[in-house]
Amino acid sequence: MAAKRLIQYALTFKGIIITALAALMVAVGADVLSPIVSKNMIDHHITGIESEWVETAKSPQAVAYGSRYYKRLAYASEEEKKGKKVSIVQVGKNFYFAEGKVETDGKHSIRNGKVYVTYNGKTTTYPAVRLSYSEVLRFYSPEVPYIINLLVLYFALYIVSGLGQFAQYFYLQKAANRIIQKMRNDVFSHLQKLPIQFFDNSPAGKIVSRITNDTEAIHELYVAVLSNFFSGAIYIIGIYIAMFLLDWRLAMICTVLIPVLFIWMRVYRKFAQKYNYMIRSKVSEMNAMINESIQGMPVIQAFRREKQTKNAFEKLNGTHFRYQKKLLVLNSLSSHNLTGILKNLVLVSFLWYFGHDAASGLVSGLSVGLLYAYVDYINRLFNPISNIVNQFGNLEQAIVSGERVFKLLGEKGEDVSSEAVPRFKGHVVFDHVYFAYKENEYVLKDIDFEAKPGETVALVGHTGSGKSSIMNVLFRFYDCTKGEIRIDGTDIRSLPRQTVREHMAIVLQDPYLFTGTIYSNVSLGDPRITREKAAAVLKAVGADKVLGNLEKGLDEPVIEKGSTFSSGQRQLISFARALAFDPAILILDEATSNIDTETETLIQEAMDVLKKGRTTFIIAHRLSTIKNADQILVLDRGRIVERGNHEELMGRKGKYYQMYQMQHGNRAEEAG
Template sequence: MRDFRKEEEIEKAYDSKLMKRLLRYAQPYWKILLLCIILLLFVTGVELARPYLIRVAIDEHINVMNHAQVVMNEPPAEDVEYVEFRGNYLVRERLLETEYPDLERWQIIRDDGQSFIMEDFHRTPSDIEVGEDGTGYYAEFNGQTRRLTQLADQEYSDFREQDYTGLTGIALFLLSIMIVGFFLNYLQVYILNKTSQRIIFNMRHEVFTHLQKMSLSYFDNNPVGRLVTRVTNDTETLNEMYTGVLVNLFKDLFMLLGIIIIMFSLNAQLALSTFAVLPLVIVVAAFFRKYAREAYRKVRVKLARINSTISENISGMKIIQLFNQQKRKLNEFKKINNEYFDATMRHIFVYAIFRPSMDLLYSLALAILIWYGGGRVVTSALEFGILYAFTDYIRRFFQPINDLTEKYNILQSAMASSERIFKILDTEEDISEPAEPVKLPDRLEGRIEFDDVDFSYDGEEWVLRDINLEIEPGETIALVGATGAGKSSIIKLLSRFYDIQKGSIKIDGTDIRKYPRHELRRHIGVVLQEVFLFTGTVADNITLHRDDISQEEIVEAAEYVNADKFITKLKNGYKHKVTERGSTFSAGEKQLIAFARTLAYDPDILVLDEATANIDTETELLIQDALYKLTENRTTIVIAHRLSTIQHADRIVVLHKGRIREIGDHQELLDQEGIYHDLYQLQYKDQLLQNREDLKKKSS
């Protein structure tokens, strides 16, 4: 597990090279992603329009007492709305494009449910007092007195008619753009997620395809759990990066730029005072970026250790319980668990500081806005709608900044995941396909030659040395020897699961490295000691979903190896469902299915790797008569610890410490009284002792 933790330690919060590689996967979909960005632009525009429209509603239709009414003697030449009032034509000054400096300005004010016209325009202060004397109504404010003309209810309604109409229009327009925004946002989210899933689909497919090309040595050095994590969890993390970070960063950018532009266009001084907190925001974000990366790295390292510890202990639980190691293992786990807990708490501390800090800075910006902007509203220097819009925009401005924590976390995870995925993809195949492949014939003769073969799994410790062996077509060769002698290595080399370091292996006179691997393996049938059954039916596990193998051939192959005797007793026969790894079948039954599978593929070369090691005596008797049929007209290599199963082999090859020590048939090797004789004596010593006792009794 050391390598796994090392991967976590070298990860970066952002790596431009990794990002470029990730963007290459998105390149085929750049038009769709560009469409998503354009849709995001419109969605952002809809979101930014809401506060602005509400500002328009407040300042231009609800709170209009501060608006001057230009008094004209005739309807205005400009195409604007006006109100006839006692022989005059009153037009709101804000609606006119042309200035009329010589004309009077009147103002409408409201007090205690009554409406008045003030003929000398003055922005209505908050402390105005309306009174009545013998000559009519008057208004007092700031030590000044203005005469007022009372309006009838209908006259006031006439003045506000355009406001009622405007508010209705704004409400309908706001509702319309929100509905459009909803559908645009739905379309954008759907397209983006579908595209992201397609990108991840392609990446996952590429990783799995690459794994299938790797030799067995790669899987020897990489645990299955780690590889499964790469294909599933790591690719899903990248999916979050494509959807939550890559494209949505444009939305944040559009949002921030749009808010800045709108706020400065509404009131530059108020915008400058509000954005006075931005330097502090930048400083806090910089500190967060530094410490969050360090905290994240430590969490990932400790998480890798805790995962490896759990995996190791669960896998070895039988040994732990047998030797009463529960307490010691629990103490080890407690220590690692505490380290992970401490690292997680440091990570939480960093994030717990950042988010409240941003909230504090947001509150500071809001306080400045209320203090400065609110004061200007009180003095009628600023309209209330603008102040409202600013409070809404400043909240929206800090939203992407607050989301930075989540996006930064996703980005870090994406960099780590992409680094691990690309490490797999960058691992070159150590068994390469031939540059100029030799096409194999439909049937092989089956002549096999090992010429001065040397092989090592790690390049240091030699497993096979100076292997020279010729196997004639149709010949049955048995490989025997102690554990670690190199028997299984020979058949792995024959199928090119590994490549040799020296010498050559030839089939029908051609080096196997010149054959395409998939064609070579199509002619070699292998039955392993540990049979792997896939989820599906019994028939599927015999054919491995090859369409050219008929049901009749399946049954025939099963009958040849006597597998039909138990298959026909199953509930659904050949359609019986096989659970994961064939857990409901005995070792012997799985072995018989493997024999049927090999026979159904009709290979030219047959390899039996300890194929009868896990089969009980009764089952072994069932397949012994099938072995003759299986090996007939096929070159066969048999590896077995049970010497009784290979006594009828044409030749027996004895391996010892990676070298061929003896070759001959059963009786010849016994007569030599060498390694084979010793193995035979060890295996059958009880039987030999019993025979000697019987002879003694007879002689006495």
């Protein structure tokens, strides 16, 4: 499945990949032709003088020897071929001029001015005269122009091969980078579509690992694995074709490699897949733990849990190390060791066959050039084979990483909708709403209330009573299990989630600031919120009194989570952010629970500014901040147990009264 999806991603940029493969074909063609050029140079020109010559008149390519001229039979015209036949024969380190046609195959020896040739069990003698060094050079002189031309062709092929390899590497790298860019964009874009429930159940470190580490492993697939597998396959095919064209009997010796490599690949994958899966899994877990430890470092150090945290990390890291070691052993067995053994076996088999059969005269047509070409081809053959085998590890890593990435992409999400609706009036109705995070474990039970446009509704209750869950279903972070939530008479489930949230805003208990500037945190990149508007809303919520002394004003840098700002400053920036988007429905989630009394006054004033003309929901622990709410809903174990305004609830002396009394002591009696 993962391999199929990876191929689909590759096909997205098939034009670039086809260009790379075309360049690769050119490089392979040039590379495969080089040994054939070498063979022709050796057989036809370097050792070519050891062939049949004819006596002729003085002419181009004719060599003077004694008082006569001789020309290689290969260069002679039909008329010249009728002349007297002679041969140049090499025996040991010396060359001899012999009468008649001397057989080039078989075993040659020289005795008493005669060349003895033993071939197929039969010995033939030829009168011969040893040639001097200058005479040998004279017989070589017709070959020099051909050798020079072939050398030029040989180096030209190398240049073409180099250019082709450069082009295929460049375009494969380009395709790989484009594929990974698209994949990362797809994964990150898909994250925006996933429900909040997914992030509640998935550690951030594991998600980050899939977007960064796993996609980087896939990048290696397209750069190294794809390059080596494609180039290797084309090289191997090209080399085998050339070898079969030169001599099919010798080529058959090399075909034993194909089943051996296939069997080894199957064995390797069986173990490597398991090891790589564990390695990638432990990397994700370590990333999650590192992320969690950094976020919770104050708690770890405050409670002196450094050693325990270190031990837990070492346990994960130890498991990762063990599987890395197993994979290392497997890769060590499969890389240079395997290919080195196979290469030596093929070379030994080839040399034995060549030496035994050629020397005994059982097979004709085996030449020095052929020997050179085959040794060159065998060496060239094992380069791509070695590269392919060495990429087995990266291939398995990429497939395992691909499975993890595609599993994330396979999580059910919703497309981000751009559908717009007119600004809400803010009439919110919860109609007998039930909700459960886990099946049949309801955290909201029969929630039934109405918030009219412009009203402020306060939600109070002990921890776990369901206050935040009401906000979660109103914002459609989750959908209610039973019942219905309506805004201006429309069931919110009939609208896309983004459309529902278009005219809503939330201020969290622990406001989240993004890396950037104060302005970017107020506008969140929305072009409708200009710098002037951002400055105006900051002033409206009173943030200018706290942030006014900052050197860079709106351009003051904000690092991760706004850790250089106080809780009150972060809260005021988040208030300004909410006001800038002018929501019809506003949710304030414990907005004053983490700030000092002095800043609370400022926050309270900011809240009053924010609430004007909006339907506001306030989740509050400090009951003093909600005295002016139009209605207060008291929650207990997921149910509304009391409702009314502050005076009504204090007069009943029920649960709200008890909570208020716990916070304010005897002042509760006076307030009542």
